[in-house]
Amino acid sequence: DTEVTQTPKHLVMGMTNKKSLKCEQHMGHRAMYWYKQKAKKPPELMFVYSYEKLSINESVPSRFSPECPNSSLLNLHLHALQPEDSALYLCASSQLRLVRTKGETEAFFGQGTRLTVV
Amino acid sequence: QQPVQSPQAVILREGEDAVINCSSSKALYSVHWYRQKHGEAPVFLMILLKGGEQKGHDKISASFNEKKQQSSLYLTASQLSYSGTYFCGTGSSGATNKLIFGTGTLLAVQP
Numbered sequence A: 001d002t003e004v005t006q007t008p009k010h011l012v013m014g015m016t017n018k019k020s021l022k023c024e025q026h027m028g029h030r031a032m033y034w035y036k037q038k039a040k041k042p043p044e045l046m047f048v049y050s051y052e053k054l055s056i057n058e059s060v061p062s063r064f065s066p067e068c069p070n071s072s073l074l075n076l077h078l079h080a081l082q083p084e085d086s087a088l089y090l091c092a093s094s095q096l097r098l099v100r101t102k103g104e105t106e107a108f109f110g111q112g113t114r115l116t117v118v
Numbered sequence B: 001q002q003p004v005q006s007p008q009a010v011i012l013r014e015g016e017d018a019v020i021n022c023s024s025s026k027a028l029y030s031v032h033w034y035r036q037k038h039g040e041a042p043v044f045l046m047i048l049l050k051g052g053e054q055k056g057h058d059k060i061s062a063s064f065n066e067k068k069q070q071s072s073l074y075l076t077a078s079q080l081s082y083s084g085t086y087f088c089g090t091g092s093s094g095a096t097n098k099l100i101f102g103t104g105t106l107l108a109v110q111p
Helices: none
Strands: A004-007 A010-013 A018-025 A031-037 A044-050 A053-057 A064-070 A073-079 A087-094 A113-117 B004-006 B009-013 B018-023 B030-036 B043-048 B054-057 B060-065 B070-075 B084-091 B105-110
Touching: A004 A087, A010 A018, A018 A031, A018 A087, A031 A064, A031 A073, A044 A064, A053 A064, A073 A087, B004 B084, B009 B018, B018 B084, B018 B105, B030 B060, B030 B070, B043 B060, B070 B084
Parallel strands: A010 A113, B009 B105
Antiparallel strands: A004 A018, A018 A073, A031 A044, A031 A087, A044 A053, A064 A073, A087 A113, B004 B018, B018 B070, B030 B043, B030 B084, B054 B060, B060 B070, B084 B105
16 A cells, blocks of 8 residues: 545635644655645645654744644644645655665655635 | 756657756755646656666656756656656755755646
8 A cells, every 4th residue: 555645635714714634644654744835836845754753844834733643644733824825735655764774765645635725 | 945947848749858957056965756747646756866876767767966966857758648747856864854846847748
């Protein structure tokens, strides 16, 4: 199973709402990622989790709150978003290998959640 | 810092070749190549881990010039299925894959 599953596929929320995006993988990957992608732009890294701990936060506003409850699940909690936060949110996972053992590996991406903030 | 790709867009006829370049202002530890079709997730193509490395499968290959901090993706005898946006990604030297995508190249293959 090389799938990363994201739910929901589409989400419309108001600026005062609280919602969550969910991501799941069963490949045994210990690194998980959130990316944000605007139309016709490359994916922008938001967060990286390694061994269920937040290892990278790319200066993302606090209205985005990630959570990794276990090695298979990654959530992104959304609160008080702005219309400019409307985008495709991609989750990805990969194996995590230390530099000394060599080898980076590919990242597997989910199909994304298309978020519209109204 | 985001790698810069060129060209921004290219239109090909089936069977023609194309080259997509990726250039970084920072030292490259590794280069990843992904293809994303409209409305779909990015799909992994290949990783190049050291300077001078070349890889390929089928009719898509890539090279990595560590000294020039550049990588190139070569598409030979393009097929309709090659259409999409191609992204290079730069990997980090740390323990975590911090994958930063390049600006992207839109490739359209026409019959």
